[in-house]
Amino acid sequence: MTTFKKSFLILMLPLMAFTAAHKFYLSVTHVGYSEKDDALQITTRLFIDDMEKLLDERYGLKAQLGTDVESKSADEYLEKYFRTKLLFEIDGQPAEYQFLGKKYDTDMLICYFEIPKIGMDKIKSIQIQNEILTDLFDEQQNVVHFKIKEKKKSFVLIKSDTKGMLNL
Template sequence: MGLLLCKWWITLWMAALHPFYVSVTEVTHNAAKRELEVSCRIFTDDLENTLKAQYKTTFDITRPANRAQVEGFIADYLSKHLQLTLDGKPVALHFLGYKIEEDAVWSFLEAEHIAAPRQVAVKNDLLYTQHPSQINMMHIIVGGVRKSVKLDNPKSDALLHF
């Protein structure tokens, strides 16, 4: 038990000394529905602090007094910092909502009437202004084929072919 507790404290201490900043976004083309389904996972404190700085306000993202306002901040922020272009055409993503799960905010977006793309261009600079060491992982799934890309700040663009 003592060794386990010691390992836990070392891990906690290392994390405090070397914080990491990462988001994970998954984009799935649902052929049956002709939709893009997007989920984006960002650490709660990182997203909340970024939104507070961006919109010059205070709120609690986990227990908001005005959830619609917080959803508006998240939707606006994501629309400016996460963009997709399919086969050369920009795609408008519709924000569906968010949920808190453990230490992360999961945001959900979709686009309708989307044919399976052959080429997906991504622009993802989420949290780059707040965290110079931010990493944004992207997973794109089209026709059952999954391709991933890691975007290290300041790199924000990627092009994937299917």
């Protein structure tokens, strides 16, 4: 290798390190109230590849989400994971939610949850604890948007700060 090629390579290597694709670790959760159903309706969007990596590392499941050969137990493990990492409290009391299902949109996994029959007229506060994927990715950010009773509030939750509250 010539001196010129070596010099060029030494100069270019640090620059090429910055051109690699930067990976963002992000989920977005919307929490809204349906007056018709008297229920909190929750939608969480996250990247399929991040969730596949988590399911593999945590449960040894090769989920192959969104493919024709998706694991038959994918929903079971998704729900199991969410129940440990996505928690709600209404007026300081734990609130159970139902996992309604999921769908795919390009590279996104969209999961649907509902907390039924909440009696919104009496509620003073709703708290979310969102630790989705923070056990796998230190840089994970979980954005939460509340829109309830004309009140809107958003949070960016991270590994060291996983809770957000909406006071009504």
